Each structure stands twice: as C-alpha cells, then as structure tokens.
Amino acid sequence: xxxxxxxxxATPDDRSADTAEAVAVGPADLSRPVxxxxxxxxxxxxxxxxxxxxxxxLIDIPISFFLKNRLHLTAHEVANFRLAAAIPLYLSFVFGFxxxxxxxxxxxxxxxxxxxGGISALLYVFFAFTPMGYATLFAAVVLLTxxxxxxxxxxxxxxSAIGQQHAMTGQISAVWNVFLSIPTVVALLIGGSxxxxxxxxxxxxxxxxxxxxxxxxxxxxxxxxxxxxxxxxDNVRVENVTDGHPMADVKRLVRHRPIxxxxxxxxxxxxxxxxxxxxxxxxxxxxxxxxxxxxxxNAIFAASFIPTFIAYGFLCRRFPLKTLxxxxxxAAVSQMIPLLFIHTMTGALIAAVPIGLMxxxxxxxxxxLIIRSCPRGLQGxxxxxxxxxxxxxxxFGDVLGTSLYDHFGGFTVCVIAITIVYALILPxxxxxxxxxxxTPDGQTTGFGLAAE
Numbered sequence: 118x119x120x121x122x123x124x125x126x127a128t129p130d131d132r133s134a135d136t137a138e139a140v141a142v143g144p145a146d147l148s149r150p151v152x153x154x155x156x157x158x159x160x161x162x163x164x165x166x167x168x169x170x171x172x173x174x175l176i177d178i179p180i181s182f183f184l185k186n187r188l189h190l191t192a193h194e195v196a197n198f199r200l201a202a203a204i205p206l207y208l209s210f211v212f213g214f215x216x217x218x219x220x221x222x223x224x225x226x227x228x229x230x231x232x233x234g235g236i237s238a239l240l241y242v243f244f245a246f247t248p249m250g251y252a253t254l255f256a257a258v259v260l261l262t263x264x265x266x267x268x269x270x271x272x273x274x275x276x277s278a279i280g281q282q283h284a285m286t287g288q289i290s291a292v293w294n295v296f297l298s299i300p301t302v303v304a305l306l307i308g309g310s311x312x313x314x315x316x317x318x319x320x321x322x323x324x325x326x327x328x329x330x331x332x333x334x335x336x337x338x339x340x341x342x343x344x345x346x347x348x349x350x351d352n353v354r355v356e357n358v359t360d361g362h363p364m365a366d367v368k369r370l371v372r373h374r375p376i377x378x379x380x381x382x383x384x385x386x387x388x389x390x391x392x393x394x395x396x397x398x399x400x401x402x403x404x405x406x407x408x409x410x411x412x413x414x415n416a417i418f419a420a421s422f423i424p425t426f427i428a429y430g431f432l433c434r435r436f437p438l439k440t441l442x443x444x445x446x447x448a449a450v451s452q453m454i455p456l457l458f459i460h461t462m463t464g465a466l467i468a469a470v471p472i473g474l475m476x477x478x479x480x481x482x483x484x485x486l487i488i489r490s491c492p493r494g495l496q497g498x499x500x501x502x503x504x505x506x507x508x509x510x511x512x513f514g515d516v517l518g519t520s521l522y523d524h525f526g527g528f529t530v531c532v533i534a535i536t537i538v539y540a541l542i543l544p545x546x547x548x549x550x551x552x553x554x555x556t557p558d559g560q561t562t563g564f565g566l567a568a569e
C-alpha cells in the first residue's frame with residue numbers, strides 16, 4: 118500500500134523543499150574495487166564500534182554478570198538496571214539529527230569520530246580508576262553511552278548515505294550485518310570468559326580491566342578518523358535539502374511516510390519479549406549453563422546469522438526486496454520455537470545454529486528497507502531512530518518477558534509471545550510502499566524522495 122500525499126495545501130516552502138529533494142543526484146555505478154574498498158573501510162569502523170560500545174557484548178556482558186554475581190541482583194533487578202541505563206539509547210535519534218545538521222571541526226562524520234571517540238576513551242579511563250558500586254556503574258554506563266552515540270551516529274549516517282546514494286542498500290545491509298556479527302561473536306565469547314576471569318579479581322580491579330579495554334578500542338576509533346580514503350569520501354554527497362534549517366528538517370522527516378512501516382517492522386522484529394534476561398536465567402538456572410556457556414550460546418546464535426547475511430548480499434542483487442521481505446519473515450516467525458524442545462545445555466548450543474540461520478535474511482531485508490526509506494540528508498536521523506526503537510522495544514520487551522517468566526515460572530510463555538509478535542510482521546509488510554521494494558539492489562533510483 119502506498120501513502121499518497123495531499124499537495125494541494127502545501128506551502129511555497131514545502132514545495133521548494135520537495136523540489137530540491139526531487140532533483141537529488143542519481144546513483145553512480147561504482148566499480149567493484151571501489152565498492153570493496155568502501156566495504157572494507159566501513160567494516161573496520163563497524164568492528165571497532167561493536168567492540169568498544171558500552172552496550173555491546175565485550176563490555177555489556179561482563180557488566181550484566183557483575184550485576185548478577187557480584188551485586189547479587191535478581192533477574193528483574195538486572196532488567197530494570199538495563200532499562201534505566203539505556204535512557205540515552207532511547208534518544209539515539211537526537212544524536213542522529215545532530216549528525217545530520219552539525220559539522221564538527223569541518224570534518225563531518227570524521228569529526229564526530231575524532232572528537233567523541235577521544236572523549237569516550239577518556240571517560241573509560243576515568244571510570245576505570247573510580248571505585249565501583251551500583252550508582253557509579255549506572256553513571257558510567259549512561260555517560261559512556263551518551264558520548265559513544267555521537268560516534269555511532271556518524272557511522273550509521275555515513276554507511277546508510279553511501280548505500281542509498283549508490284543504490285546498493287542491500288549490499289550495504291549485508292556487509293554491515295556481517296561485519297557487525299563478527300565482533301559480536303568475538304565479544305560474546307570473550308565477554309563470557311572475561312566474566313569468569315574477572316570473578317577472581319576484586320570488583321574494582323575487574324571493572325578497571327574492562328574499562329581500560331574499552332578505552333583502548335575507542336582510542337583506535339579516534340585515530341581511525343584521521344584517515345580519509347578517496348574511494349569512500351569522494352563517493353558520498355552532502356544532501357542538505359533545507360539549507361540548514363532544523364525545523365524544516367524535522368517537518369520533512371515527520372511527513373516522510375515511507376519510514377513508518379519500515380520502523381514498525383523493525384519494532385516488531387526487535388521486541389522479542391524474553392530473549393535476553395529470561396533466556397539467560399532459563400539457560401543458567403534450568404539447564405545449568407556457566408557464564409562462559411551463556412556467552413557461547415549467544416556467540417553461536419550470532420555467528421549462525423553470518424551465512425544468511427552473506428547469502429543476502431547475493432540474493433539482493435537477483436530478487437526484488439519485496440520477495441526477500443516476505444520469505445525472510447516467513448522463515449523467521451518460528452525462530453525461537455526449537456527452544457521448547459531443549460532440555461540440556463549441549464542441546465541448546467546445537468539449537469542456536471538453526472535459530473540463528475532462520476533470522477538472517479529477515480534482518481538483512483529489514484535493514485535494507487530502512488536504508489531505502491531514509492529521507493535525503495536525514496540518513497543519520499533515520500538510522501539512529503531505528504536504534505532508538507531497537508533499544509526501547511528490546512529493553513521493554515526484556516522487562517515484559519521477565520514478568521512473564523516470573524509469573525508463569527518458565528520460558529515456554531516467552532517463546533509463545535515472541536512467535537506471536539513475529540507473526541504480526543507479515544500483515545505489516547502490506548503497508549510498505551511498492552516502489553521501494555519492487556526491484557533488486559542496484560536497479561532502483563529515487564530512494565529517499567517524498568513523492569509516492
């Protein structure tokens with residue numbers, strides 16, 4: 118279904134903005150070596166941010182075990198900590214909007230990486246040498262996340278703008294997801310093992326080691342910003358449609374209707390009530406998994422997405438996005454059902470493989486759709502808005518799932534809830550504008566235009 122807009126009552130300013138948007142430069146056909154160089158540059162940046170983010174596996178998993186094992190919080194208390202500490206993540210779209218409208222040091226995305234990568238590193242060092250309790254840990258996570266989001270917004274905006282401007286949103290989605298999955302797997306494996314290692318240290322020593330690792334990674338991000346490969350930055354255009362008028366940008370974003378079904382699908386996909394804290398407690402309390410095994414389960418799960426992400430990179434150039442959205446969603450609806458038949462930790466580790474494989478095409482297609490749906494010049498805002506939705510719904514889904522888990526005394530109800538939510542994506546696909554999904558990667562122009 119498309120969403121025709123009523124132009125009869127548009128103001129002259131509205132029409133001029135639309136005209137400026139409509140004459141946006143079409144996509145250039147980049148050679149294979151140039152595309153590979155772009156993918157490599159973005160891939161390294163994605164890997165660094167995935168490892169250094171305070172809400173990522175390398176840092177986040179040991180923190181969750183610190184809360185559970187050292188501060189002896191219950192499942193519900195851990196979920197509530199994560200819910201409150203994620204406040205900056207709920208506002209990710211604000212950081213994306215700042216990225217789209219501010220040019221620090223005259224370096225644009227590289228300026229965000231340099232300035233806030235350095236600030237994040239300094240914050241990690243400061244908290245590494247601060248005595249750590251519940252309140253201090255909460256403050257550290259909030260401040261680190263706030264600084265980190267400026268860097269993440271630069272990466273999100275740069276990556277999505279390149280994909281949209283050169284009509285390779287599917288390939289960008291595949292590369293993004295593959296490079297994100299690799300450090301996620303490493304972080305999950307190291308995160309669980311690091312938690313076991315830190316158990317022999319006192320709490321202050323444990324946090325110091327953890328935060329100094331984060332400081333080293335964010336320092337590397339700041340240094341990475343000093344490079345400026347031609348293949349990347351000569352192939353991304355500045356799309357300031359409204360000549361730097363923030364309220365006009367806000368108005369243009371709000372009325373850009375293609376983003377709504379894309380973000381609704383993303384919301385449903387990431388709600389997943391019970392897939393975080395309840396699953397951890399189910400595996401550890403019912404199946405007697407160690408901290409390292411919980412990390413291993415998540416690592417296997419994340420790694421199993423990679424083959425289907427790679428497959429998506431090829432499929433997106435051969436099949437319309439509409440086809441990939443449909444069949445990816447059909448495969449993903451029953452993703453968590455295998456957990457109903459698992460009674461040992463060994464079985465759970467094996468089941469993590471098909472569970473991950475079932476979600477890869479859907480994830481690639483949903484991200485592809487979001488990038489195609491971005492309004493011109495507001496790619497950072499839109500992608501960070503999807504991050505906001507991810508953290509809001511995943512955190513609240515975690516709280517809801519934990520309540521279901523505690524109330525019904527088992528994980529089965531969580532699997533049922535997740536399956537129902539995923540099934541709701543199928544009718545939501547009917548709301549996506551046909552023009553955005555009718556063609557394969559590389560064959561569609563006009564992404565980000567308001568006209569339907």
